[in-house]
Amino acid sequence: MKLTPINDSEIKQRLGTAMDAPSVPQLSRSYARVREWFNQTAPFIQWDRMDCPLGRLFVGVSRQGLCAVDFGRDERAFLGRFDRQARLEKSPKAVSQAIAELREYFSGARKNFTLPVDLSALTAFQRSVLETACRIPSGQVWTYQRVAREMHRPKSSRPVGQALASNPIPIVIPCHRVIASDGSLGGYSGGSGIEAKRWLLRLEGVLS
Amino acid sequence: MIPRFQELIDRHHDEIFVYLWRLLGKTRRFDVSLDVEDLVQEVFMRAYKRFSRLRPDSNYRAWLYRIATNCAFSRLRRAKIHRDKMALLETCVAGASESATDETSNGDLRAAVEQLSPKQKACITLRYFDDLDYSEIAAIVGCSTVSARANVSQAIRQLRVALKE
Numbered sequence: 001m002k003l004t005p006i007n008d009s010e011i012k013q014r015l016g017t018a019m020d021a022p023s024v025p026q027l028s029r030s031y032a033r034v035r036e037w038f039n040q041t042a043p044f045i046q047w048d049r050m051d052c053p054l055g056r057l058f059v060g061v062s063r064q065g066l067c068a069v070d071f072g073r074d075e076r077a078f079l080g081r082f083d084r085q086a087r088l089e090k091s092p093k094a095v096s097q098a099i100a101e102l103r104e105y106f107s108g109a110r111k112n113f114t115l116p117v118d119l120s121a122l123t124a125f126q127r128s129v130l131e132t133a134c135r136i137p138s139g140q141v142w143t144y145q146r147v148a149r150e151m152h153r154p155k156s157s158r159p160v161g162q163a164l165a166s167n168p169i170p171i172v173i174p175c176h177r178v179i180a181s182d183g184s185l186g187g188y189s190g191g192s193g194i195e196a197k198r199w200l201l202r203l204e205g206v207l208s
Numbered sequence: 209m210i211p212r213f214q215e216l217i218d219r220h221h222d223e224i225f226v227y228l229w230r231l232l233g234k235t236r237r238f239d240v241s242l243d244v245e246d247l248v249q250e251v252f253m254r255a256y257k258r259f260s261r262l263r264p265d266s267n268y269r270a271w272l273y274r275i276a277t278n279c280a281f282s283r284l285r286r287a288k289i290h291r292d293k294m295a296l297l298e299t300c301v302a303g304a305s306e307s308a309t310d311e312t313s314n315g316d317l318r319a320a321v322e323q324l325s326p327k328q329k330a331c332i333t334l335r336y337f338d339d340l341d342y343s344e345i346a347a348i349v350g351c352s353t354v355s356a357r358a359n360v361s362q363a364i365r366q367l368r369v370a371l372k373e
Contacts, residue, residue: 030225
């Protein structure tokens with residue numbers, strides 16, 4: 001066996017004969033082992049989507065609870081919000097309870113949600129703001145200032161607004177029930193923005 | 209665009225396994241610390257830890273190969289296998305002669321490949337099996353493009369000398 005004439009394909013062919021390759025079962029076993037390790041290590045997000053009056057709505061749950069609600073965006077943008085190291089799996093079964101409660105909410109049959117939520121990706125302050133927002137009863141609105149006062153941080157209206165804008169679970173955590181002190185609706189980052197906020201407050205009977 | 213980590217596993221596991229299998233060559237049979245499955249898992253574990261630091265415009269395939277190469281070199285250094293080339297040659301020749309179906313020339317070429325340094329072996333494997341260009345090879349093995357090209361041509365020259373062509 002000679003190495004001349006030397007050209008890439010010739011060398012490749014001869015080296016291929018000399019340098020053996022692993023068998024398919026060896027590859028499969030190793031792949032299964034790596035996937036098993038990954039499945040046990042990576043954060044696990046199961047998700048699905050539903051149609052609602054605000055458009056297509058996506059829901060994601062982690063092992064700890066509901067961690068994502070998104071609407072007014074496409075699937076790629078929704079999946080892109082998760083850590084790239086996380087394991088994602090489309091699973092209607094895993095999010096069935098969340099979707100059932102959301103359907104009841106949109107039909108007017110539900111005022112509050114009973115799902116466990118996962119806010120572990122947020123800072124302590126953001127969590128505290130969102131937990132305070134959860135205390136706002138359906139049919140009422142609080143101002144950003146009121147939320148700050150309830151948290152015993154009366155001068156933190158602006159940070160409160162920023163924390164509400166980072167709400168990963170809109171609708172379920174009712175950040176839409178927080179408005180500006182002058183009575184205007186303030187901001188809303190979900191779906192079509194202020195229009196979506198207005199629609200939700202109308203559904204809850206705050207606006208006519 | 210960098211894919212999600214799970215896609216990285218799905219797309220690149222097999223080629224990383226084959227690369228490491230070839231890079232370790234027959235030495236893997238004589239040292240339990242050179243188990244390729246273990247090494248592949250280590251590669252993906254290291255990659256996972258560093259994945260969040262990867263820039264969006266990175267060549268993630270070359271990045272993964274670099275981690276694989278570093279893991280392999282590090283294991284080879286620990287095992288001190290490549291420091292004793294004579295012993296290695298003996299085992300390789302013995303290994304080659306064990307196979308009744310081997311053609312003699314294939315066995316010679318195999319033994320000659322095993323005599324290459326880990327870096328040369330990495331360079332020719334990346335060049336001829338993984339179809340990477342010299343700039344990618346340079347980034348993976350941690351040298352200049354000129355040096356990567358030199359490693360490949362020196363390796364080919366050594367193989368030819370070993371086969372007395």
